[in-house]
Amino acid sequence: MAHPSGKYAALESLREQAVALRRAGHSLRQIRDELKIFNNDILNQLVKGEPPPEWTKRPRAKDDLRERARELRLQGWTYNEIQAELGCSKSSVSLWVRDLPHPEPKCTPEEQRARMNAGLARLRASQDRERVATKQEASAAIGDLTDRELFITGVALYWAEGTKDKPHARRESVEFVNSDPGVISVFLAWLDLLDVTRDRLHCRVMIHETADIDAAEHYWADLVGIDRALLGKTILKKHNPATVRKNTGAAYRGCLGIKVRQGADLYRRIEGWWCGIVGAATSAG
Numbered sequence: 001m002a003h004p005s006g007k008y009a010a011l012e013s014l015r016e017q018a019v020a021l022r023r024a025g026h027s028l029r030q031i032r033d034e035l036k037i038f039n040n041d042i043l044n045q046l047v048k049g050e051p052p053p054e055w056t057k058r059p060r061a062k063d064d065l066r067e068r069a070r071e072l073r074l075q076g077w078t079y080n081e082i083q084a085e086l087g088c089s090k091s092s093v094s095l096w097v098r099d100l101p102h103p104e105p106k107c108t109p110e111e112q113r114a115r116m117n118a119g120l121a122r123l124r125a126s127q128d129r130e131r132v133a134t135k136q137e138a139s140a141a142i143g144d145l146t147d148r149e150l151f152i153t154g155v156a157l158y159w160a161e162g163t164k165d166k167p168h169a170r171r172e173s174v175e176f177v178n179s180d181p182g183v184i185s186v187f188l189a190w191l192d193l194l195d196v197t198r199d200r201l202h203c204r205v206m207i208h209e210t211a212d213i214d215a216a217e218h219y220w221a222d223l224v225g226i227d228r229a230l231l232g233k234t235i236l237k238k239h240n241p242a243t244v245r246k247n248t249g250a251a252y253r254g255c256l257g258i259k260v261r262q263g264a265d266l267y268r269r270i271e272g273w274w275c276g277i278v279g280a281a282t283s284a285g
Contacts, residue, residue: 011046014035014037014046015046017035018031018035018037018043018046018047019046019047019050021034021035022047022050022052022053023050025053026053027052027053028043028044028047028052031043031046031047062088062092065086065088065092065096066096068086069082069086069088069092069093069096069097070096070097070100072085072086073097073100073103074100074103075103076103076104076107077103078112079093079094079097080116081112081115081116081119082097083119084115084116084119084120084122084123085119085122087122087123087126147193150186150189150190150193151190151193152277153186153190154186154187154189154190154191154193154194155270155273155274155277156274156277157183157186157187157190158174158176158187158190158270159270159274161176161177161178161183162174162175162176162270163175163176164271165267165271172263172264172267172268173259173260173263173264173267174259174260174263174266174267174270175257175258175259175260176257176258176259177206177255177256177257177258178255178256179253179254179255179256181223181253184220184223184224184256184258185223187258188223188224188258191260194266196260196266198224198225198226200260200261200262200263201224201226201258201259201260201261202232202258202259202260202261203220203221203224203226203230203231203232203256203257203258203259204231204232204233204234204235204256204257205217205220205231205234205235205253205254205255205256205257206234206235206237206254206255206256206257207234207235207236207237207253207254207255208236208237208239208252208254209236209237209238209239210239211248211252211253211254212250213234213236215250215253216234216252216253216254217231217234219253220253220256223256224256224258235257
């Protein structure tokens with residue numbers, strides 16, 4: 001049976017060799033291969049306290065942020081202020097500057113709040129610019145739509161948002177309701193592609209009774225391209241005093257309902273087109 005002191009002596013000898021290799025600029029992998037130590041826990045213990053050589057340190061994208069965070073901390077900035085200024089997480093700030101002494105406050109609470117608000121404003125502005133840039137890039141990627149692409153888009157849009165026939169309620173009619181003017185515009189362009197003329201459309205507004213009904217009716221009539229007088233009777237939603245409405249303001253225009261007169265045959269075609277899309281998509285693999 002091996003004496004414990006022999007085991008400790010062997011470990012100490014390994015540690016001396018590992019430390020010497022580490023100080024000579026070896027990486028952990030090189031030390032592992034040199035000393036034939038394939039247990040990571042033991043290997044890390046042998047070189048514990050020895051900094052890695054510079055050549056093994058990979059440049060990190062956040063190095064500049066880290067240095068700036070340390071500068072601001074030395075100037076007396078708080079974690080929250082640094083986070084708002086640099087637009088990074090508070091946990092990252094803590095990791096970067098936790099070895100620095102806690103600074104004494106160099107400004108009043110009011111000044112701190114002003115600095116925080118300014119930093120948050122810069123952060124939100126940066127996020128807004130990034131959001132807008134992403135949307136613009138994605139929008140440009142679509143380009144022009146072919147008739148076939150618009151056709152398939154319209155079928156999918158109707159099947160997601162339009163009225164559908166049910167076994168318990170036979171509704172072979174084309175009826176579409178939505179509050180998004182973009183969705184309505186695409187639906188109208190699709191109907192144009194199918195040669196469904198405006199005189200076949202029965203349109204009416206559906207809106208909360210406390211909204212600006214007159215403005216909403218004019219808006220939707222202009223979007224469809226018809227005279228306001230041709231709209232059907234507007235459907236008003238009763239106001240519930242116990243409900244706090246969020247769909248308020250000038251941008252709220254309710255919904256527009258569109259029904260295609262004599263649309264039974266068109267509905268059957270839409271259902272068939274949708275079944276064709278589903279069949280093609282599920283058999284594509």
